[in-house]
Amino acid sequence: MRTRTVISAIDLFCGTGGLSLGLKQGGVRVVAGIDNAASCAYPYEENIKAKFVRKSVREVTGDELKRLWGRSSVRLLAGCAPCQPFSSQRRGVDTSQEQSWPLLLEFGRLVRETTPDYVTMENVPRLQKSEVFEEFVSILRETGYQVAHSVLFGPDYGLPQRRRRLVLLAGRGTDVPIPSPTVDKDSYRTVSDAIQDLPPLSAGEHDPDDRLHFARNLTPLNLRRIQASEPGGTWKDWPEELLLECQKKTTGSTFKSFYGRMEWDKPSPTITTQSYNPGTGRFTHPEQDRTLTLREASRLQGFPDSFMFTKPGEPITFTNVGRLIGNAVPPVFGKAIARQIVAVEKEKRNQDNE
Numbered sequence: 001m002r003t004r005t006v007i008s009a010i011d012l013f014c015g016t017g018g019l020s021l022g023l024k025q026g027g028v029r030v031v032a033g034i035d036n037a038a039s040c041a042y043p044y045e046e047n048i049k050a051k052f053v054r055k056s057v058r059e060v061t062g063d064e065l066k067r068l069w070g071r072s073s074v075r076l077l078a079g080c081a082p083c084q085p086f087s088s089q090r091r092g093v094d095t096s097q098e099q100s101w102p103l104l105l106e107f108g109r110l111v112r113e114t115t116p117d118y119v120t121m122e123n124v125p126r127l128q129k130s131e132v133f134e135e136f137v138s139i140l141r142e143t144g145y146q147v148a149h150s151v152l153f154g155p156d157y158g159l160p161q162r163r164r165r166l167v168l169l170a171g172r173g174t175d176v177p178i179p180s181p182t183v184d185k186d187s188y189r190t191v192s193d194a195i196q197d198l199p200p201l202s203a204g205e206h207d208p209d210d211r212l213h214f215a216r217n218l219t220p221l222n223l224r225r226i227q228a229s230e231p232g233g234t235w236k237d238w239p240e241e242l243l244l245e246c247q248k249k250t251t252g253s254t255f256k257s258f259y260g261r262m263e264w265d266k267p268s269p270t271i272t273t274q275s276y277n278p279g280t281g282r283f284t285h286p287e288q289d290r291t292l293t294l295r296e297a298s299r300l301q302g303f304p305d306s307f308m309f310t311k312p313g314e315p316i317t318f319t320n321v322g323r324l325i326g327n328a329v330p331p332v333f334g335k336a337i338a339r340q341i342v343a344v345e346k347e348k349r350n351q352d353n354e
Contacts, residue, residue: 005073005074005345005346005349006029006072006073006074007027007028007029007074007075007076007117007118007338007341007342007345008028008029008030008031008069008070008072008074008075008076009023009028009029009030009031009075009076009077009078010030010031010032010033010034010065010068010069010075010076010077010078011023011030011032011033011034011078011079012034012057012060012077012078012079012080012081012107012110013034013035013057013079013080013081013082013103014033014034014035014040014044014052014079015035015037015040015044015080015324015327015328015329016040016043016044016047016309016324016325016327016328017033017040017043017044017047017048017328018301018302018303018328018329018330018331018334019078019079019080019122019328019329019331019333019334020033020044020048020050020078020334021047021048021303021307021331021334022329022330022331022332022333022334022335022336022337022338023076023078023334023335023337023338024048024338025331025334025335025338026334026335026336026337026338026339026341026342027338027339027342028076028338028341028342029072030048030050031050031051031068031069031070031072032050032051032052032053032068033048033050033051033052033053034052034053034055034057034060035052035053035054035055036054036055036056036057037054038054039320039323039324040052040324041054042308042310042311043307043308043309043310043324046308047307047308051068053068057079057081057103057106057107057110058102058103058106060106060110061113062110062112062113062114063113065077065110065113065114066114069114069116074117074118074345075114075116075117075118076116076117076118076119076120076341077107077110077111077114077116077118077119077120078119078120078121078122078334078337079107079120079121079122080121080122080123080329081103081104081106081107081121081123082103102132104121104123104127104132104133104136105132105135105136105139107121107136108135108136108139108140109139111139111140111143111145112139112143115143115144115172116172117171117172117174117345118169118170118171118172118174118176118341118345119140119145119168119169119170119171120167120168120169120170120337120341121136121166121167121168122165122166122167122168122329122333122334122337123165123166124165124166125151125164125165125166127166128149128151128166137149137168140170143172144172144173145170145171145172145173146170146171146173146174146175146176147168147169147170148168148169148170148175148176148177148178149166149167149168149169149178150166150167150178151164151165151166151167152164152165152166152167152178152179152333152336153181154267154330154332154333155183155185155188155189155267156181156182156183157179157181157182157183157332157333157335157336158182158183158189158302158332159189159267159301159302159330159332159333160188160189160190160191160193160194160267160268160299160300160302161267161268161269161270161271161300161301161302161330162266162267162268162269162270163270163271163330164270165329165330165333167179167333167337169337169340169341171341171344174344174348175344176340176341176344177340177344178340179336179337179339179340182336188266188267189267190264190265190266190267191262191263191264191265191266191267191268191286191300192264192265192286194268194296194299194300195295195296195299195300196264198210198213198293198295198296199213200288201213201214201215201288201290201293202215202288202289202290203215203216203217203218203223203289203290203291204216204217204218207293207295210295210305211316212293212294212295212298212309212316212321213293213294213295213296214293214294215288215290215291215293216276216277216290216291216318218278218290218291221242222259222278223289224242225238225242225259225278226259226261226278226284226289226290226291227289228242229259229260229261229284230261231261231262231263231264231286231287232260232261232263232266233260233261234258234259234260235258235259235260258278258279258280258281258282259278259279259284260281260282260283260284261282261284261285261286261287262282262283262284262285262286263286264286264287268282268300269281269282269283271297271300271301271325271326272326273322273323273325273326273327274322274326275291275292275297275300275322275325275326276291276292276293276294276297276318276322277291278291294309294316294318294321294322294325297322297325297326298325301325301326301328301330302330302331302332303325303328303331309321309324309325
């Protein structure tokens with residue numbers, strides 16, 4: 001009787017554990033996550049049930065990773081290096097001196113030092129056109145990996161959010177194709193599917209049964225702005241007395257989605273670390289006159305309600321939990337990646353046994 005091959009993963013730059021959660025959902029065993037942020041330690045270990053190593057990836061050695069993998073026969077090195085230099089939220093910003101650029105090359109260094117069976121990386125789409133990404137791919141190929149990469153659209157994989165992410169898959173001497181979409185366009189999950197069952201709230205109100213379901217207070221002026229916004233509309237629909245100064249300047253530049261309402265029957269826009277702030281994007285509830293709660297943002301990122309972002313009794317703020325949610329990799333991407341790697345490894349084992 002054949003035993004099932006277990007693929008063991010280490011997650012670099014693991015954050016709160018979104019990628020690791022998806023890998024587990026897709027059939028991969030996650031043994032450890034590495035991140036420099038202390039705030040990620042509790043949610044990672046509590047939800048992923050794996051070791052959290054608080055350390056900069058710059059300081060991690062290949063020997064350390066090998067010890068974490070232990071006697072695992074099939075090894076996966078996964079990660080999402082900090083993407084701020086290439087984020088669409090930072091267009092027009094000079095990123096030539098960004099200190100996080102080399103972190104992707106540290107990922108490449110660890111691949112060379114450990115030569116795992118599989119490698120996967122997830123990041124923002126704009127990274128694909130950068131020199132540092134080309135160098136990372138070259139490192140993989142020179143180390144004996146076959147590399148595939150593409151930009152995936154969240155709704156194609158069951159995410160109720162229009163998030164696009166660059167996904168790279170690499171196998172040492174093995175081709176690992178990019179996962180095909182699992183959801184037809186007509187069946188995309190929507191904002192309604194994700195959050196409409198939650199209790200209604202007014203601005204400043206808390207749900208006594210859910211610590212993450214509370215709405216931010218609004219100034220009287222911002223409340224009027226939200227009340228004047230239609231689902232899918234923009235600030236251009238407002239009367240002039242509600243406009244911000246930057247919106248009155250025809251020569252100025254203002255994102256049209258600021259203070260915009262989401263739409264029930266469509267996936268949400270990309271969730272960010274400040275999805276509770278109406279001035280940073282289309283983060284207003286489709287019909288209630290308020291911004292998103294942390295519970296709503298968490299669901300739109302694909303996290304189950306059982307996921308614990310903070311210790312019981314620990315204060316929850318929009319800033320600390322909003323950062324954990326917005327910086328996370330939606331688990332659906334990790335799940336699709338894991339299923340693909342598991343399928344490739346199973347096929348390889350079957351061929352070896354013929």
